[in-house]
Amino acid sequence: MAATLCAMPAPVTAQSYPDRPIRLVVPFPPGGSSDVSARLLAQQLGERLGRPIVTENRPGAGTMIGNEIVMRAPADGYTLLYAASSITITPNINPSLRFDPRRDLAAISLYIDAPLVLVANTAVPFQSLTGLVDYAKANPGRLNIAYPGMGTTNHLAAALLNHRAGLDIVLVPFAGNAAGLTALMRNDVQLAVDSLASATGFIREGQIRALGVTGEQRAASLPDVPAIAEALPGFETTFWFGLMAPAGTPQPIIDRLSAETMAAVREPTVVTRLHDLGFEARADGPAAFAARIERDFTKWGELVRAANIRID
Known part of the structure; x- marks a missing residue:
């Protein structure tokens, strides 16, 4: 009985995470404003978590290359995605994709809404x-x-x-x-x-x-x-960046990352740097971010069907 208990994995807690470097997959080429803002977040989170966060640029296929890398990674909190609002669009205009951000990824926090x-x-x-x-x-x-x-x-x-x-x-x-x-x-x-x-x-x-x-x-x-x-009441479209993880990532890890992201976004230096890039800092918790993804996915799906937008 004692041997069985010793063999069981220790529960995941926010206090024990992380114990090694974290990879942040950025589905954009290096050097642009998207990449710069991702590296700013990686630096801030790394300092708060006490572990380096290594950015990995994996552009291509309308961010789908980077998205797929993360959705197939172990759900342990050590591979994260710098997600863009296009993840709510691409599956709607390309129904052949086997990707749904609501199913395949876990929302951590919004970071930029512009x-x-x-x-x-x-x-x-x-x-x-x-x-x-x-x-x-x-x-x-x-x-x-x-x-x-x-x-x-x-x-x-x-x-x-x-x-x-x-x-x-x-x-x-x-x-x-x-x-x-x-x-x-x-x-x-x-x-x-x-x-x-x-x-x-x-x-x-x-x-x-x-x-x-x-x-x-x-x-x-x-x-x-x-x-x-x-001039057109009700018209509203913004693009956003946020932090996501593979679906199934333990909730304590999600909560820890969300809390640290929201704290980082409140830093005046971060707000100023993002403003200089033409972005507006805004952080929401996992539930609010997931609701935003759901709302955008539905909104763009309705428009795609009404306007008959497709990728051939």
């Missing part, structure tokens, strides 16, 4: 979102809108604008934010949905015109730019 911005070439014959809607309705199919890749939040934000306002703006994918903004400034496309991190500098220099941000409220970094919801 709006996108709708921008226009300065030569367009309208100055506001209302002007855009009027012009687009009078000239169906005449406007093009750039977005950085199929299945991104930018893509679905552009599709949502068409759907909610009853427009026929042509959606044009580009290989990243920089390519789309370059095409916009050349007037190859007239509109783009981009991140604040990519677009704010060009907006302030007058090279492109901001028509609206996609959050429920105006962005702190662009207070003079209205929210799209001011």
Whole structure:
């Protein structure tokens, strides 16, 4: 009987975790704002947990390469995912994927929640979102809108604008934010949905015109730019990053990581650094983050079906 008890594994507790380095899989290439924000979180969490957190960049397939690495890893808290909001989109537009973030991953905490911005070439014959809607309705199919890749939040934000306002703006994918903004400034496309991190500098220099941000409220970094919801009530789209683990990770580990993430996000230096990157710091616990994933998954699924968006 004593031998049997000795052979049983010790219960997982927040106090005993972690006892070795942790791997954070980042499904983006190194060097961009997504990678920089992930490394900031890794540094802060590592200091709080007393163990190094090693970032591993595994980009590709619309973040699915990194997502799959984590969902197949042992559920022991030593492989984590720097998850992006696209995980709620990709399974909806590609039904052949055997991936569901609600089933295959465990929510730990939201980390960043930020709006996108709708921008226009300065030569367009309208100055506001209302002007855009009027012009687009009078000239169906005449406007093009750039977005950085199929299945991104930018893509679905552009599709949502068409759907909610009853427009026929042509959606044009580009290989990243920089390519789309370059095409916009050349007037190859007239509109783009981009991140604040990519677009704010060009907006302030007058090279492109901001028509609206996609959050429920105006962005702190662009207070003079209205929210799209001011002209289209109920319109709201933000992209987020958060921390997730393989499904089945013990709850004490989830709770410990969540508590430390929320503490890190309250650090003034973290808030300032994220603001400089065009992001807004926001941390929620596992239940709130899981509810957000569920809500976004449902929202984008409804839009994908209504707009017939698919990856061939």
